[in-house]
Amino acid sequence: MKRLQAFKFQLRPNGQQECDMRRFAGACRFVFNKSLAWQNENHEAGNKYLPYVKMAAWLVEWKTTPETQWLKEAPSQPLQQALKDLERAYKNFFQKRASFPRFKKRGQSDAFRYPQGVKLDQENNRISLPKLGWISYRNSRQVVGEVKNVTVSQSCGKWYVSIQTEYEVAESVHTSTSLVGLDAGVAKLATLSDGTIFDPVNSFKTHQKKLAKLQREMSRKVKFSNNWKKAKRKVQNLHSRIGNIRRDYLHKVSTTISKNHAMIVIEDLKVANMSKSAAGTVKQPGRNVRAKSGLNRSILDQGWYELRRQLEYKQRWRGGQVLAINPAYTSQKCACCGHTTKENRRSQSQFECLECGYTENADINGARNILAAGHAALACGEMAALGHSMKQDPPRGELDFGLNAVGILALKGEEDVKDTILREPTxxxxxxxxxxxxxxxxxxxxxxxxxxxxxxxxxxxxxxxxxxxxxxxxxxxxxxxxxxxxxxxxxxxxxxxxxxxxxxxxxxxxxxxxxxxx
Missing domain, CATH: 1.10.260.40 (lambda repressor-like DNA-binding domains)
Structure with a gap:
C-alpha cells in the first residue's frame, strides 16, 4: 500500500534567492489571475470553460508578447502548475465542493510548486530548486520516500518548503481493540466516553488582548507606510503564533486518542453553520449579536474540524477507523434509559435524567450517547468508512481488527431480528x-x-x-x-x-x- 506524506521545513535563503522567490510567486499569481480573467471573458461571450490544454497555449503566447516577456525569467513548470490549480478550482466549483474561483491577492498565500527537477541533500540540510540553486533549510526530521513534488510558500515574511513523498507501507492493523465516543465542546475540547477529558488550549482567547492592542496600533499608522508595514507584520506574526499553538495541541490530542482507540465515533458537526453571524440584515436585524459573536470566536478557537481531519488520517495510517454520526439530541438524551428532553441538562456541566434519576457530567453523558449511536450504526451495517483500513465486505458483526460490533447484526434474507443477537458484547x-x-x-x-x-x-x-x-x-x-x-x-x-x-x-x-x- 502506497502512502503520500508531506514534510514541511523553514527555508533559509540568501537575499538574492528570497528576491527570486518573490518574483516567481508573483509570476504564478499573474498567470492564475490573467487566465481566470480570460476564462470569465470567454464565459461572458457564451463559450464553454476551457481546459488546461487550451490554457497552456495562452502561456506560450504570453511569453512571446513584449509586455509579458518577463515570464520567461520564472521556471516554466511552476507557471504550468498555476494553470492546473485554476483547472482544479473550476472542477471543485462545478462539483459543488467550493465556491467560484477568485483572483489571488499579492501577499496572501504566495506559493509556487515544482513537480520535478528537485534535488534533496539531507546530510547537509539543503535542497536544490530550478532557477534558485541550493537553499539551506531548518531540518527537523528525516524525509522518507520518493519525492513527488515540492511547494515553496511564504507566510508572515518567512519562506517554507513542503516536500510531498510517496513510499510503500504494509497494511496497518491497529494495536488496540477499543471503541470510544468523542464529544467536542467549548468548555472542554474533547470528552471521551471512558471519562477522559482534554481541556482546551484557547490560544486565541489567551492572546486576544495583545492582538487587539497591535491592531489598534496598526490602525493609527498611515496606510502602506513603513511603520504601517512593521505593525502589520507584528499582527501577522501573532496570528501565526496563535494558529501554531492550536495546531500543535490538536496534534498531541489526536495522537493520544488515535494510539489508544481503534474506533473513534464523533459527531458530524457543521462548524460553518454553527458559527454563522447573528447580525442579520438592515431590515431584519439579529438579536444577541454580541453573545453570538463571542460564542462563534470560542467555537472557531477550538479547531473542531482540524481535530477531525487529524483523527481521520492518523486512524487511516494506524489501521483504525473514524465514524461520524448525526449529532441530534446527544446532549439531551440519557445514556442510561434513553429518555430525551432538554430539561435533563440542568447546566452546562451537569446532566440529571428526569426519568430514571441518572446523574453524570453532561459531556461524558453526551460522549456515551455518541458511542451508542456508533454501535447502532455498526450493528445495522451503516458503516461509512472514512479510512481505508477495513475490507470492503467485513465479516458480519466483526471488523477487520478483531473487534466485535455490539448490537443487532445486519439482517440477510428472511432472518429474524430475534435470531441475530451477538453473544459477546463489549x-x-x-x-x-x-x-x-x-x-x-x-x-x-x-x-x-x-x-x-x-x-x-x-x-x-x-x-x-x-x-x-x-x-x-x-x-x-x-x-x-x-x-x-x-x-x-x-x-x-x-x-x-x-x-x-x-x-x-x-x-x-x-x-x-x-x-x-x-
Whole structure:
C-alpha cells in the first residue's frame, strides 16, 4: 500500500534567492489571475470553460508578447502548475465542493510548486530548486520516500518548503481493540466516553488582548507606510503564533486518542453553520449579536474540524477507523434509559435524567450517547468508512481488527431480528442499554423483572457506577445464554470458581428466548 506524506521545513535563503522567490510567486499569481480573467471573458461571450490544454497555449503566447516577456525569467513548470490549480478550482466549483474561483491577492498565500527537477541533500540540510540553486533549510526530521513534488510558500515574511513523498507501507492493523465516543465542546475540547477529558488550549482567547492592542496600533499608522508595514507584520506574526499553538495541541490530542482507540465515533458537526453571524440584515436585524459573536470566536478557537481531519488520517495510517454520526439530541438524551428532553441538562456541566434519576457530567453523558449511536450504526451495517483500513465486505458483526460490533447484526434474507443477537458484547452497560433492547421489543422494566433487579440498580450497572456481583453475572449469563466468565471479566475481577459453581446450579432465570416470546 502506497502512502503520500508531506514534510514541511523553514527555508533559509540568501537575499538574492528570497528576491527570486518573490518574483516567481508573483509570476504564478499573474498567470492564475490573467487566465481566470480570460476564462470569465470567454464565459461572458457564451463559450464553454476551457481546459488546461487550451490554457497552456495562452502561456506560450504570453511569453512571446513584449509586455509579458518577463515570464520567461520564472521556471516554466511552476507557471504550468498555476494553470492546473485554476483547472482544479473550476472542477471543485462545478462539483459543488467550493465556491467560484477568485483572483489571488499579492501577499496572501504566495506559493509556487515544482513537480520535478528537485534535488534533496539531507546530510547537509539543503535542497536544490530550478532557477534558485541550493537553499539551506531548518531540518527537523528525516524525509522518507520518493519525492513527488515540492511547494515553496511564504507566510508572515518567512519562506517554507513542503516536500510531498510517496513510499510503500504494509497494511496497518491497529494495536488496540477499543471503541470510544468523542464529544467536542467549548468548555472542554474533547470528552471521551471512558471519562477522559482534554481541556482546551484557547490560544486565541489567551492572546486576544495583545492582538487587539497591535491592531489598534496598526490602525493609527498611515496606510502602506513603513511603520504601517512593521505593525502589520507584528499582527501577522501573532496570528501565526496563535494558529501554531492550536495546531500543535490538536496534534498531541489526536495522537493520544488515535494510539489508544481503534474506533473513534464523533459527531458530524457543521462548524460553518454553527458559527454563522447573528447580525442579520438592515431590515431584519439579529438579536444577541454580541453573545453570538463571542460564542462563534470560542467555537472557531477550538479547531473542531482540524481535530477531525487529524483523527481521520492518523486512524487511516494506524489501521483504525473514524465514524461520524448525526449529532441530534446527544446532549439531551440519557445514556442510561434513553429518555430525551432538554430539561435533563440542568447546566452546562451537569446532566440529571428526569426519568430514571441518572446523574453524570453532561459531556461524558453526551460522549456515551455518541458511542451508542456508533454501535447502532455498526450493528445495522451503516458503516461509512472514512479510512481505508477495513475490507470492503467485513465479516458480519466483526471488523477487520478483531473487534466485535455490539448490537443487532445486519439482517440477510428472511432472518429474524430475534435470531441475530451477538453473544459477546463489549460491556455490560451496552447489552443492558435501551439502544440494544429496543429492537428486541424489550423494556428495561421487563429485563429487571427477569433479573429481579430494580431500575435504579440497572441504571448503576449501565453507567458503571457499581460493579456487578457474581450472582448478577450468573443471572445475566443465564438470560443471554453466555458464559458467566465474560460478564465477570468485563465488569469486575471476581472469583471465577464461585461463578462456575453458581452457573452449574442453573439459576432460575428465564432465558432471553422465553423473554422474547412474552
Amino acid at each position: 460491556t455490560v452497560g451496552e447489552m443492558l442499554s435501551e439502544e440494544f433492547l429496543k429492537p428486541l421489543n424489550i423494556t428495561q422494566a421487563k429485563l429487571g423483572e427477569a433479573l429481579n433487579l430494580s431500575r435504579p440498580r440497572i441504571a448503576e450497572i449501565i453507567s458503571g457506577k457499581r460493579r456487578i456481583s457474581i450472582e448478577e453475572a450468573v443471572m445475566l449469563a443465564a438470560l443471554f445464554e453466555t458464559d458467566s466468565d465474560f460478564w465477570i471479566n468485563v465488569q469486575a475481577s471476581h472469583d471465577r470458581w464461585e461463578a462456575r459453581q453458581l452457573m452449574a446450579q442453573k439459576t432460575s432465570v428465564k432465558p432471553l428466548t422465553a423473554l422474547l416470546a412474552r
